[in-house]
Amino acid sequence: GAVVSQHPSWVICKSGTSVKIECRSLDFQATTMFWYRQFPKQSLMLMATSNEGSKATYEQGVEKDKFLINHASLTLSTLTVTSAHPEDSSFYICSASRGEVRNQPQHFGDGTRLSIL
Amino acid sequence: KQEVTQIPAALSVPEGENLVLNCSFTDSAIYNLQWFRQDPGKGLTSLLLIQSSQREQTSGRLNASLDKSSGRSTLYIAASQPGDSATYLCAVQYNFNKFYFGSGTKLNVKP
Numbered sequence: 001g002a003v004v005s006q007h008p009s010w011v012i013c014k015s016g017t018s019v020k021i022e023c024r025s026l027d028f029q030a031t032t033m034f035w036y037r038q039f040p041k042q043s044l045m046l047m048a049t050s051n052e053g054s055k056a057t058y059e060q061g062v063e064k065d066k067f068l069i070n071h072a073s074l075t076l077s078t079l080t081v082t083s084a085h086p087e088d089s090s091f092y093i094c095s096a097s098r099g100e101v102r103n104q105p106q107h108f109g110d111g112t113r114l115s116i117l
Numbered sequence: 118k119q120e121v122t123q124i125p126a127a128l129s130v131p132e133g134e135n136l137v138l139n140c141s142f143t144d145s146a147i148y149n150l151q152w153f154r155q156d157p158g159k160g161l162t163s164l165l166l167i168q169s170s171q172r173e174q175t176s177g178r179l180n181a182s183l184d185k186s187s188g189r190s191t192l193y194i195a196a197s198q199p200g201d202s203a204t205y206l207c208a209v210q211y212n213f214n215k216f217y218f219g220s221g222t223k224l225n226v227k228p
Binding site: 004006034042043044045046049091093095103104105106107108109110111113 | 151162166206215
């Protein structure tokens with residue numbers, strides 16, 4: 001069964017709205033979670049590393065004020081797309097590993113399809 | 118600059134065929150390499166993880182090999198089935214939080 005749960009799976013909203021996406025590890029604690037973005041027919045691009053109890057680490061070119069990440073507990077990380085615009089429409093996916101990131105496979109959520117009108 | 122390339126981009130085979138998907142990476146200083154399956158509109162399902170010290174991993178009809186020195190990995194699927202139709206992605210981890218994904222191979226197995 002799924003080990004990482006992502007919610008919601010689909011969001012359609014108006015331009016200017018802020019959208020929060022949740023990523024939960026279901027039966028393990030994850031001190032680190034990862035957020036990715038995937039455009040149609042393209043591969044995944046790492047956006048940021050979410051660290052429990054500390055600030056997220058953002059990849060070059062990703063606006064930290066635009067994509068707010070909060071990792072308040074060992075099983076939950078949230079990504080908030082602030083004042084979303086049509087160009088933010090994409091497929092957002094999170095991942096986590098059970099143990100040390102280096103030695104354990106990444107488990108992915110089912111993704112959130114965000115459509116901004 | 119680390120790059121991950123997957124060939125072919127798309128593959129269509131009749132049911133029952135054995136097939137090989139290829140993944141190459143430019144920087145051989147990897148932590149591990151992971152193969153995933155992605156169904157349309159869905160997240161990724163982990164298939165196999167190969168540590169940098171390993172040469173191959175097997176799970177059922179799947180076998181993944183790793184040749185760090187040449188910067189290559191292959192995913193071998195035996196006796197393909199229509200249910201194997203999906204996009205297959207390889208991802209290379211270079212350090213704690215650096216994952217690079219290939220663009221995927223879209224596989225179609227015809228009944």
